[in-house]
Amino acid sequence: MALAIKDNNQLYISNFESLEKSLNGEAKSWVHQLRQDALNKFDELGFPTTRNEEWKYTNVTPIAQENFKHVLKPDLNAVTSNDVKRFEYPGLDTHLLVFVDGHFAGQLSSVRDLPDGVKAGSLADALRSDAAPLQQHLGKYAPYQDDAFTALSTAFIIDGAYIYLPQNALVEKPIHLLFLSSSHDEPFVSYPRNLIVAGKHSKATVIETYAGLNNNRYFTNNVTEAFVDENAYVEHYKIQEESSEAYHVSTTQVYQKANSNFVSNAVTFGGLIVRNNPRAILDAEGLESTLNGLYLGTGKQLIDNHTTIDHAKPHCNSHELYKGVLDGNARGVFNGKIFVRLDAQKTDAKQTNQALLLSDDASIDTKPQLEIFADDVKCTHGATIGQLDEDAMFYLQTRGIEKEMARNILTYAFASDVINHMNIKELRDYCHHRLLVKLQQDRLEGIDQE
Amino acid sequence: MLEIKNLHVEVENTKILKGIDLSVKPGEVHAIMGPNGSGKSTLAQAISGRDTYDVTNGEIIYLGKDLLDMEPDERAREGVFMAFQYPVEIPGVTNSYFLKTGLNEIRKHQGLEPLDAMDFLKHIKEKAKLLDINTDMLNRSVNEGFSGGEKKRNEILQMAVLEPKLAILDETDSGLDIDALRIVADGVNRLRTKDRAIIVVTHYQRLLNYIVPDHVHIMLEGKLVKSGDKKLAMELEEKGYDQIKEEYSSVKAKLEETV
Ligand SMILES: Nc1ncnc2c1ncn2[C@@H]1O[C@H](COP(=O)(O)OP(=O)(O)OP(=O)(O)O)[C@@H](O)[C@H]1O
Numbered sequence: 204m205a206l207a208i209k210d211n212n213q214l215y216i217s218n219f220e221s222l223e224k225s226l227n228g229e230a231k232s233w234v235h236q237l238r239q240d241a242l243n244k245f246d247e248l249g250f251p252t253t254r255n256e257e258w259k260y261t262n263v264t265p266i267a268q269e270n271f272k273h274v275l276k277p278d279l280n281a282v283t284s285n286d287v288k289r290f291e292y293p294g295l296d297t298h299l300l301v302f303v304d305g306h307f308a309g310q311l312s313s314v315r316d317l318p319d320g321v322k323a324g325s326l327a328d329a330l331r332s333d334a335a336p337l338q339q340h341l342g343k344y345a346p347y348q349d350d351a352f353t354a355l356s357t358a359f360i361i362d363g364a365y366i367y368l369p370q371n372a373l374v375e376k377p378i379h380l381l382f383l384s385s386s387h388d389e390p391f392v393s394y395p396r397n398l399i400v401a402g403k404h405s406k407a408t409v410i411e412t413y414a415g416l417n418n419n420r421y422f423t424n425n426v427t428e429a430f431v432d433e434n435a436y437v438e439h440y441k442i443q444e445e446s447s448e449a450y451h452v453s454t455t456q457v458y459q460k461a462n463s464n465f466v467s468n469a470v471t472f473g474g475l476i477v478r479n480n481p482r483a484i485l486d487a488e489g490l491e492s493t494l495n496g497l498y499l500g501t502g503k504q505l506i507d508n509h510t511t512i513d514h515a516k517p518h519c520n521s522h523e524l525y526k527g528v529l530d531g532n533a534r535g536v537f538n539g540k541i542f543v544r545l546d547a548q549k550t551d552a553k554q555t556n557q558a559l560l561l562s563d564d565a566s567i568d569t570k571p572q573l574e575i576f577a578d579d580v581k582c583t584h585g586a587t588i589g590q591l592d593e594d595a596m597f598y599l600q601t602r603g604i605e606k607e608m609a610r611n612i613l614t615y616a617f618a619s620d621v622i623n624h625m626n627i628k629e630l631r632d633y634c635h636h637r638l639l640v641k642l643q644q645d646r647l648e649g650i651d652q653e
Numbered sequence: 654m655l656e657i658k659n660l661h662v663e664v665e666n667t668k669i670l671k672g673i674d675l676s677v678k679p680g681e682v683h684a685i686m687g688p689n690g691s692g693k694s695t696l697a698q699a700i701s702g703r704d705t706y707d708v709t710n711g712e713i714i715y716l717g718k719d720l721l722d723m724e725p726d727e728r729a730r731e732g733v734f735m736a737f738q739y740p741v742e743i744p745g746v747t748n749s750y751f752l753k754t755g756l757n758e759i760r761k762h763q764g765l766e767p768l769d770a771m772d773f774l775k776h777i778k779e780k781a782k783l784l785d786i787n788t789d790m791l792n793r794s795v796n797e798g799f800s801g802g803e804k805k806r807n808e809i810l811q812m813a814v815l816e817p818k819l820a821i822l823d824e825t826d827s828g829l830d831i832d833a834l835r836i837v838a839d840g841v842n843r844l845r846t847k848d849r850a851i852i853v854v855t856h857y858q859r860l861l862n863y864i865v866p867d868h869v870h871i872m873l874e875g876k877l878v879k880s881g882d883k884k885l886a887m888e889l890e891e892k893g894y895d896q897i898k899e900e901y902s903s904v905k906a907k908l909e910e911t912v
């Protein structure tokens with residue numbers, strides 16, 4: 204087997220050329236240089252095969268071989284405000300930015316009363332009107348030198364969200380980025396690109412939601428970069444509800460400065476082949492970073508989480524809790540890298556990853572990967588893979604609870620500690636509810652009320 | 654009410670119960686005593702339906718029905734309850750949700766309306782009060798972080814809420830202080846009616862001062878080797894198992910001779 208699949212390189216190159224034509228005079232800008240460089244890199248790399256260690260358990264051949272159409276201009280009329288409502292969180296008041304097939308849809312969005320100097324809008328708009336401030340951040344954190352998907356996504360930086368918080372800014376309401384994929388006659392691809400710049404002492408909550416409006420095939424190739432400056436606090440949620448035929452490859456790359464705090468909660472419900480790369484670089488002292496995640500795979504889903512926490516400087520704490528529930532023929536992959544660089548003394552890193560297999564045909568490949576070069580550090584990691592606890596099953600049954608219901612109760616309990624770590628009640632409720640729906644909700648009424 | 658005949662049970666191909674006969678009538682309290690490892694919990698688990706316990710021979714008839722044909726949850730809905738010797742911790746599931754779900758499943762089976770959250774809370778708080786159980790425990794995960802005694806009391810709370818027809822208490826008295834013992838015994842006695850039956854597994858005659866049994870059985874090596882009334886328990890407390898073991902082995906030797 205080859206190391207890379209390059210069958211469709213020509214397709215992406217010609218897509219790139221069409222994009223270039225649509226750009227008019229912008230082709231000489233630094234952004235386009237970045238795109239061009241990333242495209243060259245992608246052309247060189249090709250899509251990875253399972254011979255690539257980073258993709259050992261995740262075969263992306265179906266993605267590599269599909270002829271995805273690139274939607275340069277979406278049909279914004281194809282999406283209604285009712286479609287949007289379906290993916291808002293009941294009871295949660297947000298600044299809402301809606302994107303359709305990767306492009307900002309202003310008429311579906313509502314951003315009101317942002318504090319002075321705060322920006323939350325379309326990346327494309329920001330690049331058109333005032334690109335200079337973005338240059339020091341965009342493409343600077345998510346490396347594409349050896350990552351074909353990030354390279355491809357960077358080559359097609361077109362739109363997404365640009366969030367900017369000046370020093371001391373405090374955004375009370377969560378900023379909700381809703382990425383909807385619509386329907387086309389053929390499979391299509393979008394490249395949502397987000398940039399979050401949180402200035403010193405600023406504070407905000409950002410929710411990314413990815414959802415398919417129909418059960419069709421498409422490919423979301425997302426990169427989100429976040430720069431979290433000194434003493435800033437960013438709470439990040441990613442709720443993934445792609446269609447059951449969709450491919451979703453996503454990198455959330457965080458770069459943190461001193462005494463900052465970044466908390467990520469990534470929840471995966473949808474998608475056929477899913478790869479998430481949440482990565483945090485802890486490049487200053489005294490900061491805190493949390494990467495939590497929950498995934499629920501059923502049917503033939505493949506859900507791969509490759510997390511990276513890079514302790515580059517001393518006195519930082521990182522926490523990681525990933526839990527997966529796999530039923531049917533679903534497969535999970537978890538790889539949790541923790542680097543503790545020579546300089547990063549007094550690091551405290553904690554990683555827990557647990558998977559619950561509900562069926563004999565479900566499986567998971569999991570690998571913690573600790574690379575520690577400093578000597579005065581505290582690193583703990585624990586990985587468990589298990590079935591439902593037979594003793595607990597029996598205990599529930601002896602109290603009159605039928606087997607399937609007992610199973611659902613225990614599954615719900617397993618997943619609920621990740622959900623309970625989320626600070627936003629409406630998101631907790633949503634996730635609990637969705638978990639129940641995926642586990643046959645009608646039998647579990649009331650469990651989330653007590 | 655409960656007819657156990659010639660019950661043989663194996664765990665992982667090891668014979669544990671080797672022919673148990675036991676007949677329990679409504680209104681009766683039976684005590685089963687016996688040394689560690691003699692098979693008391695195995696009997697309790699087999700009655701409850703634990704599938705790791707293989708019934709290789711014999712039958713269990715409960716209210717005229719073949720219990721061995723039923724899943725553990727069906728047995729529970731028919732009124733069989735076991736207080737576990739080692740209650741299970743279930744992180745993430747609150748005690749009150751656990752109890753409410755069980756109770757409503759049982760009510761449904763009995764053709765009763767399920768209790769809503771309010772009614773249930775009222776119901777359970779009453780029972781908790783009788784058993785001197787702090788209602789904070791209701792909002793905690795099932796048995797998680799409970800002390801040994803709290804776990805045992807929680808078992809009795811479950812029994813009080815579910816109101817079974819046949820209750821098997823597997824060493825519910827172990828690890829209880831004297832006040833708790835009295836409270837637990839009160840809880841059991843309250844349940845004692847002419848159409849309910851209770852089987853108490855215990856090591857101590859002490860409990861039987863509070864819950865006075867109609868019959869006492871001694872289990873040895875997977876068999877009920879001796880039965881009597883409450884005096885048998887007192888005798889046992891005085892003399893220990895040695896004499897019974899001796900008697901039993903001489904009987905066994907004789908039996909083997911005649912074969
Ligand atoms: N799951 C199991 N696997 C293997 N052996 C088992 C299992 N369960 C019970 N046994 C064995 O069966 C025998 C009877 O155990 P049981 O728990 O019924 O005893 P007991 O009379 O309740 O003892 P105790 O008074 O200590 O509670 C013991 O030798 C025990 O080791």
Ligand SMILES: [Mg+2]
Nearest residue numbers: 693694695738
């Ligand atoms: Mg026992």
